[in-house]
Amino acid sequence: MSLAKFLKKGSASSLNRKCSLKSKQLEYPDIVLQNGLNALGRSRETQIRDSFCSKKQIELNVKLESCEVSMKTVGVNAASVNGLLLNQGKYCLLKHGDIIEMVYGKFPYELTFDPEPDYEQSIKKPKLEQTGGQWDSVDNGKLVIYTTGGVKSSSKIAGFDVDGTIITTKSGRVFPKDTFDWEILFPEIPKKLKTLHEDNYKICFFTNQSGIAKGKIKLDDFKNKVKAITSRLQVPVQVFIAIGDGFNRKPVPGMWQHLSDEKNDGIEIDNSQSFYVGDAAGRPEAGKKRKDHSLADRLFALNIGIPFFTPEEHFLKKSSVPFNEPEFDPHKETKLPLFDPPTKVDSKYKEVVVLMGLPGSGKSHFTKTVMKGYEILNADTLGSVQACLNKCEQFLRSGKSCVIDNTNVDVESRKKFITLSKNNGFKCRCFVMNTSPGQIKHNLAFRQLTDSKHSKINTMILNTMKKKFTSPSTSEGFDEIVKVNVVCDFDSVEHEKIYKMFLADK
Ligand SMILES: Nc1ncnc2c1ncn2[C@@H]1O[C@H](COP(=O)(O)OP(=O)(O)OP(=O)(O)O)[C@@H](O)[C@H]1O
Incomplete structure (x- = not known):
């Protein structure tokens, strides 16, 4: 095709226009779409690895000139457009701003044209009525x-x-x-x-x-x-x-x-x-x-x-329909004992207690209210895990028991503390926070409302930690593994009132 013929195909502005899928999830990249047919799915380009998504999951036929895109689901599993299912073999016309999911419920993207088209150029937008x-x-x-x-x-x-x-x-x-x-x-x-x-x-x-x-x-x-x-x-x-x-x-x-x-x-x-x-x-x-x-x-x-x-x-006037119960009901009090199996804590034991639990599971609260007399070590406050280890070693040498108030979700993060305690002739126990995912969300929401010093926990970090979570075993060198159940205890009546409300939205 000659250059002159090519230029005639689209207006100058359409040639400068870009079309892309902007990922709504940080872990997936945006995808630049070409004028004409684009086949997308599980690939290196999209970084989607989920087998629910076929290698050729959707086809997008982009028309830069009219700023329209025709979408077809090719894969076995349905995709979605603005929340509606688009089954295999079905087509749908997309415009700037439409939200698609490569697989229904997964991998959301927003279709964007840059510069943004004005579809309603000829239609005058209604004037808003300003009332008193x-x-x-x-x-x-x-x-x-x-x-x-x-x-x-x-x-x-x-x-x-x-x-x-x-x-x-x-x-x-x-x-x-x-x-x-x-x-x-x-x-x-x-x-x-x-x-x-x-x-x-x-x-x-x-x-x-x-x-x-x-x-x-x-x-x-x-x-x-x-x-x-x-x-x-x-x-x-x-x-x-x-x-x-x-x-x-x-x-x-x-x-x-x-x-x-x-x-x-x-x-x-x-x-x-x-x-x-x-x-x-x-x-x-x-x-x-x-x-x-x-x-x-x-x-x-x-x-x-x-x-x-x-x-x-x-x-x-429709009749009521069933709904999912909230993940955590703050009105229901657990009657479980604090420790399972029952155990005792005493800072004279000469031990290192390695806590284990996701952010918001209540480790710091437990440490503050229960582990009296122990030296508390926390990587967030000390700046790094290495600083935690150094400080721990100092305390052990002076004969003091320590609690490691870090998430410690995997074997690797626990190992160094176990070795350190054994090398110094101290026992090492693992206390695992037995807090449900619903109560963790509740705790995080509660902390955000009541403690402005604590920054918001990033969902991506929380999910990565969930994936890394490996239950502790005595084969790692622990002398005892104990579950810690949530027993509520509040700083003030006001905090208790807030905690007993539904704070998370699910
Ligand atoms: N047993 C409890 N009774 C009352 N409030 C609690 C209890 N456990 C946790 N909380 C509250 O839940 C919030 C989160 O708890 P905490 O900060 O102890 O979690 P964490 O596991 O130390 O989290 P991170 O790993 O992010 O530091 C805090 O506001 C805390 O006061």
């Missing part, structure tokens, strides 16, 4: 509140989540492509809200918007969206927007607490007459409907102590 209303920002900007005209305080609160409950995306995507990509979820909603208002309910929306704190959504754009939604509903509403993490993020009930303390004119809320509706309800996958992304809304209502309904139950 008041904005408040509290808690150092972490909670933003919008109150439309006509809102009246009441002992009866009708609470609603926003995304997936009051609105859905117009585009059918999982995440809205812009501030205008929304429509009311069910036609029944405006009338139902009007009736509640006439029945003297105060209507409140509670929405988690961590995307604002992460810089993915501009606060001003979201404010415009809230104004547009409330003006479309034509009913007085107070909207609570949780920006980022912390006490305001559902399922933690900070937003409700603020409503009750500051935004209801001193009128006490009657929990028996109030209720909350949300789509994050822990429902499993059902046919084409994907499973709920979390249980945050159901747990928010449980934390407050008010009845909970899904949007389908509340607006469409």
Whole structure:
């Protein structure tokens, strides 16, 4: 093909345009797509090794000129587009911003064109209607509140989540492509809200918007969206927007607490007459409907102590459907003894106790509350494992017992401490934290709320440690291996209250 003929095929701008799949998971690279046919699957390029993904799993036919991509599932296992299954042999047309999963439920990517195309060039975007209303920002900007005209305080609160409950995306995507990509979820909603208002309910929306704190959504754009939604509903509403993490993020009930303390004119809320509706309800996958992304809304209502309904139950009068129980129930107290098998601790024993447990399993808490008199060594505080070993050796030489408060999830990390204790004539025991994965998540969420010094645990690091986790054995040289069960013990009544709430969203 001559250069002139090639140039004629696409406009100059389409030639400069790039199309790629941006991986939604850090461990997988982005994939640059060529104009024309691209076959993707398990390969060195994608770094996907999972055998669920065929070597040729999907075909993408890219049209740089029109900014469209036709996708076909080639592999045996279905792929997905914006959450909907795309079975073997089926096609789907994709546009900028669509989310695909190479295999249903796995390997998510966002299709992007750079520069971003303007599909609606000719269609004028609707102008947002600006209604009167008041904005408040509290808690150092972490909670933003919008109150439309006509809102009246009441002992009866009708609470609603926003995304997936009051609105859905117009585009059918999982995440809205812009501030205008929304429509009311069910036609029944405006009338139902009007009736509640006439029945003297105060209507409140509670929405988690961590995307604002992460810089993915501009606060001003979201404010415009809230104004547009409330003006479309034509009913007085107070909207609570949780920006980022912390006490305001559902399922933690900070937003409700603020409503009750500051935004209801001193009128006490009657929990028996109030209720909350949300789509994050822990429902499993059902046919084409994907499973709920979390249980945050159901747990928010449980934390407050008010009845909970899904949007389908509340607006469409559908009967309730089964849902997955939360992984950890903070109200259920374990009756297990601290040690299994029963054992004693005494710093006079001349021993090294090597703790073992994932981040958040409660090692430091256990050490602080139980291992009194022992020297505590922790690689995070000392800076490195080597510093831990050096310090340990010093203590052993002066006859002091030590506790190694590190994760110690694999044989390698435990070995050096066992050798060190034997070389110094000390016994060495391994104490394994017997904390369920659900309680670990709960502990991590609790620590984030109550201890600002501790940084957030990276999920990738947690998953790597889970993979490395090798149960200890006496053949490694331990004199005894003991399981440590969780026995709750709190610094204050306030901390106990927080711990006994649902804090994780699953
Ligand atoms: N038995 C318990 N009673 C009350 N709170 C607990 C208990 N165990 C753990 N916690 C709380 O859970 C959170 C996590 O526990 P901790 O920091 O001890 O875990 P860790 O295993 O030392 O984690 P890391 O390896 O990240 O240091 C802390 O806020 C702690 O106070």
